[in-house]
Amino acid sequence: MTNDEIAHIFNSIADILELKNDNPFRIRAYRKAALVMNDLPDDASRLREKGKLGAIPGIGKDLSAKIEEYVQTGKIATFEELKKEFPEGVLAILSIPGMGPRTSRLLYDTCGIDSIEKLETYARTGRLKGIKGIKDKTIVNILKGIALKRSIQGRFPLGTALPLGEAIRDELKGVRGVGSIELAGSIRRRKETVADIDILVTADELKPLMDRFVQLKDIERVLSHGATRSSAILRGTHIQIDVRVVEKDSFGAALAYFTGSKAHNIKLRELAIKKGFKLNEYGVFDTNNDRKIAGSSEQGVYEALGLQWVPPELREDQGEIELALGHGLPELVAVGDIRGDVHLHTIYSDGNSTLSQMARHAESLGYRYIAITDHSPSLGIARGLDPGKLRSQMQEIDAFNRRSRGIRVLKGMEVDILGDGRLDMDAALLDKLDIVIGSIHSGFKQSGEQITGRLVKAMSTGLVDLIGHPSGRLIGERDAYEVDWGTLFDAAKQYRVAMEINSFPLRLDLSDVMIRKARSRGLKFMTTTDSHDPKQMRYMDYGVSAARRGWLGEGDVVNTKDRKDFVRWLKGDR
DNA sequence: GCCGTTTTCGGCCCGACTGTTTTCAGTCG
Numbered sequence: 001m002t003n004d005e006i007a008h009i010f011n012s013i014a015d016i017l018e019l020k021n022d023n024p025f026r027i028r029a030y031r032k033a034a035l036v037m038n039d040l041p042d043d044a045s046r047l048r049e050k051g052k053l054g055a056i057p058g059i060g061k062d063l064s065a066k067i068e069e070y071v072q073t074g075k076i077a078t079f080e081e082l083k084k085e086f087p088e089g090v091l092a093i094l095s096i097p098g099m100g101p102r103t104s105r106l107l108y109d110t111c112g113i114d115s116i117e118k119l120e121t122y123a124r125t126g127r128l129k130g131i132k133g134i135k136d137k138t139i140v141n142i143l144k145g146i147a148l149k150r151s152i153q154g155r156f157p158l159g160t161a162l163p164l165g166e167a168i169r170d171e172l173k174g175v176r177g178v179g180s181i182e183l184a185g186s187i188r189r190r191k192e193t194v195a196d197i198d199i200l201v202t203a204d205e206l207k208p209l210m211d212r213f214v215q216l217k218d219i220e221r222v223l224s225h226g227a228t229r230s231s232a233i234l235r236g237t238h239i240q241i242d243v244r245v246v247e248k249d250s251f252g253a254a255l256a257y258f259t260g261s262k263a264h265n266i267k268l269r270e271l272a273i274k275k276g277f278k279l280n281e282y283g284v285f286d287t288n289n290d291r292k293i294a295g296s297s298e299q300g301v302y303e304a305l306g307l308q309w310v311p312p313e314l315r316e317d318q319g320e321i322e323l324a325l326g327h328g329l330p331e332l333v334a335v336g337d338i339r340g341d342v343h344l345h346t347i348y349s350d351g352n353s354t355l356s357q358m359a360r361h362a363e364s365l366g367y368r369y370i371a372i373t374d375h376s377p378s379l380g381i382a383r384g385l386d387p388g389k390l391r392s393q394m395q396e397i398d399a400f401n402r403r404s405r406g407i408r409v410l411k412g413m414e415v416d417i418l419g420d421g422r423l424d425m426d427a428a429l430l431d432k433l434d435i436v437i438g439s440i441h442s443g444f445k446q447s448g449e450q451i452t453g454r455l456v457k458a459m460s461t462g463l464v465d466l467i468g469h470p471s472g473r474l475i476g477e478r479d480a481y482e483v484d485w486g487t488l489f490d491a492a493k494q495y496r497v498a499m500e501i502n503s504f505p506l507r508l509d510l511s512d513v514m515i516r517k518a519r520s521r522g523l524k525f526m527t528t529t530d531s532h533d534p535k536q537m538r539y540m541d542y543g544v545s546a547a548r549r550g551w552l553g554e555g556d557v558v559n560t561k562d563r564k565d566f567v568r569w570l571k572g573d574r
Numbered sequence: 575g576c577c578g579t580t581t582t583c584g585g586c587c588c589g590a591c592t593g594t595t596t597t598c599a600g601t602c603g
Contacts, residue, residue: 023575024586025575025576025585025586026576027575028575028576028586029586030575032576033575057576057577059576060575060576060577061575061576062576063575063576097602098601098602099601100602101600101601102601103600103601133594133595133600134594135593135594137592138592138593138594141592141593185603196603224591225591226590226591227590228590228591229590231591231602242603257588257589258603260603262587262603265587266586266587269587269588270586272587273587278587279587279588280587280588280589281588281589282589
C-alpha cells in the first residue's frame with residue numbers, strides 16, 4: 001500500500017527532525033499526517049487522480065505536494081536529503097524504549113554510535129561511562145530497552161490482548177479498597193491491533209493495589225512502579241500493561257483521557273480551551289477560577305464540553321466530534337441486535353461439532369436462527385462437501401427444524417470462488433439453499449485485476465448473497481490479496497450482495513476502514529463468526545466492534561433482522 | 575507544517591515517572 005509507505009516516510013522525517021531539534025510543531029504535523037495516511041480508506045494515488053489530496057484534514061499544501069511527488073516518482077526529495085544527515089542505525093536506536101532524540105543524538109555526536117549493535121557493545125563494555133548525564137542506571141536501562149525492543153516486536157491482535165487485559169482486570173478487582181476498574185486505551189476503542197493494555201482504577205488505598213499488580217504471577221518484568229502509575233511486561237506475550245490509579249471524582253476524565261485516541265483527545269482539549277476551560281485527566285476546569293466543572297463521569301465530561309457522549313469505537317477524530325457537537329452521532333449496532341450467526345461450520349466439513357450442537361449453543365446465546373455454511377469440495381483440506389453430502393445435510397437440517405420449536409437452522413454453503421471466478425458447486429443446488437457465501441480460499445497471489453474479476457463474476461451469477469472474508473487477510477500473518485475495492489463495491493451494490501464482517505479475531509475482515517468505505521457506497525453487511533466450534537461463537541463481539549468502528553447502525557447489518565425478514569431479504573427483497 | 579465564525583500570522587495538549595540533578599531534562603503516553 002502506497003499509504004503505508006508514505007506514512008512510514010513521514011514518521012522517518014519526523015524522527016530525523018527530532019534528532020535535529022527542529023520545530024516541534026513541524027514534527028507533530030508530520031506525525032499527525034502519518035496517522036492520517038494510515039487510516040485513509042483510499043490509496044493516495046487514487047485520491048490524487050480525483051484531485052482530493054488537499055481535502056484531507058492534517059494534509060496541507062506542502063504535504064500533499066510531497067505525497068504527489070511520491071506517487072509520481074516513488075521518492076520524496078526532502079526525505080532523501082534528510083536521510084543523508086544521519087545513518088539509518090541512529091533512527092533504529094530511536095525506536096528503543098527509553099531512547100529519545102536527545103540521548104540518541106548525544107551518543108552519536110560523542111561516540112559515533114550509529115547502530116543498535118554498537119550501542120549495545122558500548123553499554124556492555126563500560127564505554128558509555130563519563131558521558132555527561134549518563135550514569136550506571138542509564139546504561140542498565142539502555143540494555144534493558146534493547147532487550148525489550150527485541151522481545152516486543154509490533155502490535156498484538158485485539159483477540160490476544162483483550163482476554164489478557166480482562167483477566168488482569170478481574171484479578172485486581174478483588175484487591176482491598178478497589179472501586180471502579182476499567183480497561184482503557186485502544187482496547188476500549190476495540191482497535192484491531194493494540195500496542196499495550198491500559199487499566200484504570202479508583203482505590204481507597206494505593207499501595208496494596210500497586211504492590212499486588214507488580215507481583216501478579218503473569219508479570220515478567222516491572223518497568224516502573226509509582227504511587228499512581230505502574231508499568232510491566234506480561235509473561236509469554238511480552239505485551240506491556242499499564243495500571244493507573246485516579247481519584248473517584250476524576251475517574252470519568254481519566255477514562256476519557258486514557259481511552260484516547262490521541263487525536264480525539266487533542267481535539268477535545270482544543271474545544272475546552274475555546275470554551276474557556278481546561279481539560280486534563282483530572283477533569284474539566286474553568287480557567288478563570290480553577291473551579292472543577294466535571295470529571296467523575298465520562299458522560300459529564302462530554303456534556304461540559306457541549307458534546308454528546310461519544311462511543312469509544314468512534315474516538316478516532318474522523319468527524320465524530322463535529323457530529324457530537326450537534327448531538328447527531330449515529331446509533332451504532334450492538335451485539336444484542338444480532339439475531340443470527342450465519343457463517344458456521346460443522347463436522348460435515350472442517351468443524352468439530354454437529355449441526356444440532358451448534359444450533360443448541362446458538363440458542364443459548366439468544367439467537368433466533370443460524371445458517372450452516374460448510375465448505376465446497378475444492379477445499380480438500382477442509383473436507384468440502386460434494387453435492388451428495390450437501391443434499392444429505394439439507395435433509396438433516398429439515399429434520400432438525402421439524403423437531404426444533406425454538407431456533408431455526410438455515411441451509412447454506414461457503415462456496416469457493418475458483419481461480420477463474422466460477423462457483424465450486426452446481427448452480428441448481430446452490431439455488432435451493434437459503435444462503436450462499438462466496439469466498440476466496442486459493443490463488444491469493446493473483447493480480448488485483450484477476451481477483452476483482454473473480455469476485456465480480458461470482459456475484460454476477462445471482463446465486464451469492466454474501467462475500468466471505470472479502471480481503472482474505474490474517475492479521476499479522478497474511479496480507480490482504482489485491483482487490484480493486486471501488487470496482488468490487490460497485491458490483492456488490494449492483495448485484496445486491498452483502499459484505500461479510502468476519503469476527504474471527506485473526507481475520508476481522510472487512511476491516512473497520514473498509515467497512516466505512518463500503519457503507520458510504522450504500523452496501524449491506526452481515527456480522528458472522530465463521531465458527532468451527534461452539535466456543536468460537538462468542539467472537540461475535542469482535543465483529544460487532546469492527547462494525548461499530550465502521551459507523552454501522554442496526555439497519556446496515558442484515559442479520560439484525562428477525563428470521564422472517566432475514567429470509568425475505570435472502571429471497572431477493574433487498 | 576497546519577490552520578482559521580475573534581486570526582493568513584501566531585498560535586499549536588498535558589502530566590507522571592525516572593534519573594540525574596539540587597531545580598530539571600528527557601521520555602512516554
